[in-house]
Amino acid sequence: xxxxxxxxxxxxxxxxxxxxxxxxxxxxxxxxxxxxxxxxxxxxxxxxxxxxxxxxxxxxxxxxxxxxxxxxxxxxxxxxxxxxxxxxxxxxxx
Amino acid sequence: xxxxxxxxxxxxxxxxxxxxxxxxxxxxxxxxxxxxxxxxxxxxxxxxxxxxxxxxxxxxxxxxxxxxxxxxxxxxxxxxxxxxxxxxxxxxxxxxxxxxxxxxxxxxxxxxxxxxxxxxxxxxxxxxxxxxxxxxxxxxxxxxxxxxxxxxxxxxxxxxxxxxxxxxxxxxxxxxxxxxxxxxxxxxxxxxxxxxxxxxxxxxxxxxxxxxxxxxxxxxxxxxxxxxxxxxxxxxxxxxxxxxxxxxxxxxxxxxxxxxxxxxxxxxxxxxxxxxxxxxxxxxxxxxxxxxxxxxxxxxxxxxxxxxxxxxxxxxxx
Amino acid sequence: xxxxxxxxxxxxxxxxxxxxxxxxxxxxxxxxxxxxxxxxxxxxxxxxxxxxxxxxxxxxxxxxxxxxxxxxxxxxxxxxxxxxxxxxxxxxxxxxxxxxxxxxxxxxxxxxxxxxxxxxxxxxxxxxxxxxxxxxxxxxxxxxxxxxxxxxxxxxxxxxxxxxxxxxxxxxxxxxxxxxxxxxxxxxxxxxxxxxxxxxxxxxxxxxxxxxxxxxxxxxxxxxxxxxxxxxxxxxxxxxxxxxxxxxxx
Numbered sequence: 001x002x003x004x005x006x007x008x009x010x011x012x013x014x015x016x017x018x019x020x021x022x023x024x025x026x027x028x029x030x031x032x033x034x035x036x037x038x039x040x041x042x043x044x045x046x047x048x049x050x051x052x053x054x055x056x057x058x059x060x061x062x063x064x065x066x067x068x069x070x071x072x073x074x075x076x077x078x079x080x081x082x083x084x085x086x087x088x089x090x091x092x093x094x
Numbered sequence: 095x096x097x098x099x100x101x102x103x104x105x106x107x108x109x110x111x112x113x114x115x116x117x118x119x120x121x122x123x124x125x126x127x128x129x130x131x132x133x134x135x136x137x138x139x140x141x142x143x144x145x146x147x148x149x150x151x152x153x154x155x156x157x158x159x160x161x162x163x164x165x166x167x168x169x170x171x172x173x174x175x176x177x178x179x180x181x182x183x184x185x186x187x188x189x190x191x192x193x194x195x196x197x198x199x200x201x202x203x204x205x206x207x208x209x210x211x212x213x214x215x216x217x218x219x220x221x222x223x224x225x226x227x228x229x230x231x232x233x234x235x236x237x238x239x240x241x242x243x244x245x246x247x248x249x250x251x252x253x254x255x256x257x258x259x260x261x262x263x264x265x266x267x268x269x270x271x272x273x274x275x276x277x278x279x280x281x282x283x284x285x286x287x288x289x290x291x292x293x294x295x296x297x298x299x300x301x302x303x304x305x306x307x308x309x310x311x312x313x314x315x316x317x318x319x320x321x322x323x324x325x326x327x328x329x330x331x332x333x334x335x336x337x338x339x340x341x342x343x344x345x346x347x348x349x350x351x352x353x354x355x356x357x358x359x360x361x362x363x364x365x366x367x368x369x370x371x372x373x374x375x376x377x378x379x380x381x382x383x384x385x386x387x388x389x390x391x392x393x394x395x396x397x398x399x400x401x402x403x404x405x406x407x408x409x410x411x412x
Numbered sequence: 413x414x415x416x417x418x419x420x421x422x423x424x425x426x427x428x429x430x431x432x433x434x435x436x437x438x439x440x441x442x443x444x445x446x447x448x449x450x451x452x453x454x455x456x457x458x459x460x461x462x463x464x465x466x467x468x469x470x471x472x473x474x475x476x477x478x479x480x481x482x483x484x485x486x487x488x489x490x491x492x493x494x495x496x497x498x499x500x501x502x503x504x505x506x507x508x509x510x511x512x513x514x515x516x517x518x519x520x521x522x523x524x525x526x527x528x529x530x531x532x533x534x535x536x537x538x539x540x541x542x543x544x545x546x547x548x549x550x551x552x553x554x555x556x557x558x559x560x561x562x563x564x565x566x567x568x569x570x571x572x573x574x575x576x577x578x579x580x581x582x583x584x585x586x587x588x589x590x591x592x593x594x595x596x597x598x599x600x601x602x603x604x605x606x607x608x609x610x611x612x613x614x615x616x617x618x619x620x621x622x623x624x625x626x627x628x629x630x631x632x633x634x635x636x637x638x639x640x641x642x643x644x645x646x647x648x649x650x651x652x653x654x655x656x657x658x659x660x661x662x
Binding site for chain 3: 142145146149152153154155156157158159160161162165166168169172173175176179189214264267270271272274275380383384385388389390391392393394395396397398399400402
């Protein structure tokens with residue numbers, strides 16, 4: 001047999017209330033092992049309270065060559081930001 | 095090179111010049127990719143092979159406190175190897191391919207690990223000097239232009255910070271101990287000093303990959319700059335320990351604001367790189383035994399079990 | 413609670429962790445892949461941490477230091493069971509040894525946390541239960557992978573189980589120290605748990621497609637200080653520095 005253990009991406013919630021964040025990857029033969037390996041590799045210093053693992057080949061990624069059509073059109077939509085709207089000086093908070 | 099490629103390459107270099115990180119799916123010149131795969135996998139192998147000379151002493155550590163500290167440290171090296179293999183894998187190589195290259199003797203790793211750890215003081219000296227040298231390189235690499243490599247280095251640097259301290263602390267205990275212990279510490283410094291200086295690689299004039307790597311901002315400081323930084327930092331630490339750096343030419347140069355140091359024996363360096371160090375054969379033998387003879391059937395079993403389990407889960411649903 | 417009984421009973425627990433931890437540290441850097449290296453080292457760190465906690469307690473009872481107790485006793489004064497000193501023949505033997513010990517330890521720690529008269533040992537058990545729960549998860553999962561993996565891994569694992577099973581009974585049969593500690597209240601009587609242990613084993617071995625027949629003979633003696641030949645070699649490494657450079661600070 002010449003199969004390698006598949007690659008998994010690891011996401012960790014560092015404390016309650018925060019998003020899971022991508023921290024890295026590792027190899028494991030199955031999902032159980034991926035979770036355990038993630039615990040042993042990425043939380044040795046109490047870095048997390050929750051772990052997600054997902055097989056790397058299940059991730060669908062955008063293509064950097066299409067970045068201009070994907071992301072540039074948002075650039076001129078300044079009306080989506082609060083600074084677009086002027087407030088009277090006497091109004092302190094809104 | 096086609097006009098399109100030229101254009102890509104110009105855009106690529108412009109990003110680098112603007113300090114924009116390159117990510118895995120971004121276009122990059124083949125040579126950049128190859129350089130990174132070579133450097134990152136070499137770096138990963140160094141972590142993994144580096145576990146051997148230090149792991150050597152875990153069962154013989156002189157106290158339980160030292161034993162646990164050393165084991166945690168060597169375990170970190172495994173983690174660092176793993177982060178680096180992962181970074182290299184984003185460039186289209188696989189862990190298995192990199193392991194094969196190591197086991198077949200085709201891939202390099204840091205030559206320092208071909209020297210033997212023969213006394214407990216060597217564990218102190220390796221932590222203090224070898225990790226001390228490595229961390230200068232690694233801090234520089236946290237700003238390297240390739241995103242996944244830079245992020246791995248940030249994580250590694252955070253974890254490494256205790257390694258050099260642990261080494262220095264071991265040396266401190268020895269130097270404050272009996273005459274025999276202090277002699278052990280001096281002997282370790284004598285043997286590890288010059289190989290540590292060699293860790294930064296050939297001098298700038300001789301280094302074949304350096305110039306392009308600086309343009310690509312894979313590296314940001316030259317070998318000689320880092321080596322000088324290491325010498326300057328370490329001399330004072332040796333004074334605190336009260337042991338002598340084995341270099342009669344070592345002296346402070348007021349004008350330069352740096353220490354001058356003696357000539358490095360590059361013949362020895364190249365001999366060890368070529369496989370003729372004391373432990374080259376032992377290291378490869380140990381790696382092959384771990385990964386192939388004693389390891390392959392274990393990894394295969396886990397794959398076979400995962401496949402059976404998946405089949406069973408499917409037939410349960412059906 | 414008798415101090416001298418508590419001392420000797422504590423050593424029995426501590427030595428198991430120390431010697432099993434020692435065996436696992438021998439594997440550091442030599443595992444089948446990097447992820448397994450990290451996992452095995454984590455377990456070893458837990459075990460060595462446990463032994464330290466107990467040696468510190470023992471030192472407080474005897475007026476000694478943790479390292480003197482851990483590293484300067486004569487072989488006959490080490491009272492770990494024979495199972496934990498068995499060699500790392502291959503990864504299947506590592507896993508079967510670990511699985512047997514972890515499964516036993518689950519029952520032991522629960523009993524200790526509930527009924528030992530020693531505050532320190534109950535606190536130790538409560539802390540260690542969490543660590544051990546993870547160890548069982550690891551060793552049990554690997555028992556399944558190796559037992560029900562490839563033909564080769566199955567055969568190796570079966571051979572390891574057959575090799576190690578004569579050492580199981582010693583875990584449960586009271587040694588002289590156990591008997592005194594049970595009478596004192598500091599210790600727990602593990603002979604009550606044999607059936608429960610074997611029920612778990614049967615179910616797990618069946619799932620791992622391993623066959624089980626009760627061993628025709630049992631070996632014991634470690635808990636009374638009579639060890640296998642392996643122990644002397646373990647101690648020559650464990651004690652090397654303390655013996656070669658006595659009265660030094662490290």
